[in-house]
Amino acid sequence: MKMRTLVLLIEYDGTNFSGWQIQPNARTVQETIEQSLNKLTEQKYNIIGAGRTDAGVHARGQVAHALIDNKFSIPDTKIAIALNSRLPKDIRIRAARIIDRDFHARFDAIAREYSYTISLRESVFTRHFTTYFRYPLDFHKLNETAECFIGKHDFTTFSKLNDSTRSYVCDIEKCFWQEIDGLSYRLSIKADRFVYGMVRCLTGAMLEYAGGRMTLNEIKVALSKRDRSLCPALAAPQGLILEKVYYDESKKSLFSQSF
Amino acid sequence: MKMRTLVLLIEYDGTNFSGWQIQPNARTVQETIEQSLNKLTEQKYNIIGAGRTDAGVHARGQVAHALIDNKFSIPDTKIAIALNSRLPKDIRIRAARIIDRDFHARFDAIAREYSYTISLRESVFTRHFTTYFRYPLDFHKLNETAECFIGKHDFTTFSKLNDSTRSYVCDIEKCFWQEIDGLSYRLSIKADRFVYGMVRCLTGAMLEYAGGRMTLNEIKVALSKRDRSLCPALAAPQGLILEKVYYDESKKSLFSQSF
Numbered sequence: 001m002k003m004r005t006l007v008l009l010i011e012y013d014g015t016n017f018s019g020w021q022i023q024p025n026a027r028t029v030q031e032t033i034e035q036s037l038n039k040l041t042e043q044k045y046n047i048i049g050a051g052r053t054d055a056g057v058h059a060r061g062q063v064a065h066a067l068i069d070n071k072f073s074i075p076d077t078k079i080a081i082a083l084n085s086r087l088p089k090d091i092r093i094r095a096a097r098i099i100d101r102d103f104h105a106r107f108d109a110i111a112r113e114y115s116y117t118i119s120l121r122e123s124v125f126t127r128h129f130t131t132y133f134r135y136p137l138d139f140h141k142l143n144e145t146a147e148c149f150i151g152k153h154d155f156t157t158f159s160k161l162n163d164s165t166r167s168y169v170c171d172i173e174k175c176f177w178q179e180i181d182g183l184s185y186r187l188s189i190k191a192d193r194f195v196y197g198m199v200r201c202l203t204g205a206m207l208e209y210a211g212g213r214m215t216l217n218e219i220k221v222a223l224s225k226r227d228r229s230l231c232p233a234l235a236a237p238q239g240l241i242l243e244k245v246y247y248d249e250s251k252k253s254l255f256s257q258s259f
Numbered sequence: 260m261k262m263r264t265l266v267l268l269i270e271y272d273g274t275n276f277s278g279w280q281i282q283p284n285a286r287t288v289q290e291t292i293e294q295s296l297n298k299l300t301e302q303k304y305n306i307i308g309a310g311r312t313d314a315g316v317h318a319r320g321q322v323a324h325a326l327i328d329n330k331f332s333i334p335d336t337k338i339a340i341a342l343n344s345r346l347p348k349d350i351r352i353r354a355a356r357i358i359d360r361d362f363h364a365r366f367d368a369i370a371r372e373y374s375y376t377i378s379l380r381e382s383v384f385t386r387h388f389t390t391y392f393r394y395p396l397d398f399h400k401l402n403e404t405a406e407c408f409i410g411k412h413d414f415t416t417f418s419k420l421n422d423s424t425r426s427y428v429c430d431i432e433k434c435f436w437q438e439i440d441g442l443s444y445r446l447s448i449k450a451d452r453f454v455y456g457m458v459r460c461l462t463g464a465m466l467e468y469a470g471g472r473m474t475l476n477e478i479k480v481a482l483s484k485r486d487r488s489l490c491p492a493l494a495a496p497q498g499l500i501l502e503k504v505y506y507d508e509s510k511k512s513l514f515s516q517s518f
Contacts, residue, residue, distance in 0.1 A: 013383040060384070090383050124272040124349050125319070129384060 004072065005103045006079070006096065007254075008033070008047070010062040013090040015128045015238065019055045020062070029053075029091060033064070036086040043071055050105040050245040051112055054197070056237030058129060061094075061113075061244040065105040068098070099254045111173065111246035113190040116203045116239045121183045130184065131239035133207065139185060141210040142177040146187070148220055149175050149202055156226040158205065160197030160234070168195050168226070177206075188243075199240055204233035263331065264362045265338070265355065266513075267292070267306070269321040272349040274387045274497065278314045279321070288312075288350060292323070295345040302330055309364040309504040310371055313456070315496030317388060320353075320372075320503040324364040327357070358513045370432065370505035372449040375462045375498045380442045389443065390498035392466065398444060400469040401436040405446070407479055408434050408461055415485035417464065419456030419493070427454050427485070436465075447502075458499055463492035 010033070018026035022034075034047055049064040074082060079096035087093070122132045149172050156168040174190040187206070189199060205222070208214040214232055222230040246252075269292070277285035281293075293306055308323040333341060338355035346352070381391045408431050415427040433449040446465070448458055464481070467473040473491055481489040505511075 011383050013386075058384070084381070089386055092381055092383055122343070122351055124270050124351055125317075125388060127272075127348055 002070070002100060003102050004068045004070075005099050005101065006045070006047075006066045006068050006072070006076075007099060007103060007105070008064045008066075008079075008083075008093055009095040010049075010059060010064060011092045011094050012059050012062065013128065014053060014056050014058040016090060017055065019057065020049050020051070020053045020059075029059075029062075030064075032088065032091060033083070033093075036083050037066065040082055040086060041072055041074065043069075045072075048105055050109045051194075051242045053240075053242055054200075054237055057240045057242070058238075059242040062242055063105045063109070063245040063247075065103055067102075072098070097254075101254070103251060103254065105245070108247055108251050109245050110248050111190055111192050112194060112242065113174070113188065113244040113246070114194070114199045115241045115243050116187040116189070116199060116235065117180065117184060117241075118186075118207070118235075118239055119184040126184070128238055129241065131236045133211070135211045137185075137207070137210045138212070139177065139179065139210070141216075142185060142187075142206050144216060145206040145209045145219055146175040146177060146189075148216070148223070153223060154226050155195055155198055155202075155223075156228060157222045157230050158198055158201035159195040159228065159231075160201070161228065162196035165195050170194060170198065175202075190246075197234065200235045200237065201231050201233075203235035203239070205231070207235060208232045261329070261359065262361050263327045263329075264358050264360065265304070265306075265325045265327045265331070265335075266358060266362060266364070267323045267325075267338075267342075267352055268354040269308075269318060269323060270351045270353050271318050271321065272387065273312060273315050273317040275349060276314065278316065279308050279310070279312045279318075288318075288321075289323075291347065291350060292342070292352075295342050296325065299341055299345060300331055300333065302328075304331075307364055309368045310453075310501045312499075312501055313459075313496055316499045316501070317497075318501040321501055322364045322368070322504040322506075324362055326361075331357075356513075360513070362510060362513065364504070367506055367510050368504050369507050370449055370451050371453060371501065372433070372447065372503040372505070373453070373458045374500045374502050375446040375448070375458060375494065376439065376443060376500075377445075377466070377494075377498055378443040385443075387497055388500065390495045392470075394470045396444075396466070396469045397471070398436065398438065398469070400475075401444060401446075401465050403475060404465040404468045404478055405434040405436060405448075407475070407482070412482060413485050414454055414457055414461075414482075415487060416481045416489050417457055417460035418454040418487065418490075419460070420487065421455035424454050429453060429457065434461075449505075456493065459494045459496065460490050460492075462494035462498070464490070466494060467491045 045066040047066045076098040080093040117130045152171040172191040304325040306325045335357040339352040377392045411430040431450040
């Protein structure tokens, strides 16, 4: 049988989800999409996402795939519209493509990019996608710490416990903060891989320094010690968005037309 | 007894409210704030808002007042923090001020400004504050219709039925659309007063013309006929935000320091 893979580009508001990954008695993004897909096709497919985002974390550019068979008869130009009409409004399929070869959304990914937005003003309009920071903050210190994390490091200190993690070494290619408006700041962080809880742990540490509760040296020492108990703080999930998943050109070219 | 008035500047996400005004068996903004204020002060005050926004409509700059007495002992520098700690996250008090004279948030207002945002792309991030418009749209036509509404007109055609409305004449000072990004457009509209449902009716008409379903002349004729049955469409509430309430300088100067 010929190999066929459905690739989806997905946006979601994580506020009312217990994260991406299927778990018992919880509303998850993965299960919600699978249910819509299986109802649409009257088949039973499994979808696998590139990033297993935590409860409350959002995505603008999650990528997922499903191995499909010849019973899958919907043309790929119609999949997004058909799925969106069945999905709740907090998930939108931005694009869909069927490719005639194997593709693994997670294992084939070569990098991921996240953003984390904080605001010094509490607002009802941004509250689901921004973390309100109620203390004075030195913007330049945010970028001073961000620079320390660039490159290849063992990020054990800045991770949440997860038995299935074998290596804590990640290579951060990009890590910087931008001022969005006078009262909001956004972190952009890109790495080959992220360990569990890493962006929220790193953001927490950067906010500790920028808020004057830790020195830069303390953070550097914490990083070098590879000791989870030294992680100063975990930033709240609602500021975090999975922005983009990267694939090498040979893979990307298979579906980039529609993505 | 000396006259004292509490003035509040309020922001709210109208998504989960049945509008501003108190009504039986419904969650309203007015009642939610009154309850927090009365719990905080252990008194029974009534608050009156400048604009009675509909179900699902938001506010960035709603103004409300309450006549207070000498039993009200909280200094105005502490009111916003105290109320915000009691209010749900979809309402925030942006500022509070106590003035030693009478002031009426609604009757003293000399103008109101609203915004209405539409997007040609459906997004989970903006869905509560933006109306998704799924058809091709000519941006220049939005502003062509907007111009027709500027000035003093009888807006009966573009209103919802409301028995307490005595005059449908409103003077629109400002009415124009701006491109926010390539796929979103925002209307700014300012008038001395608005009749019930007016911004949504006008927006609906502008979208009818820009979407090619009505001619400009049909809209002009509808306006001149003063006939509610000619109102072409009512735009959805979620795109609408009460941005600002205007007062003349003699009033404004009483509380503008904190607002």
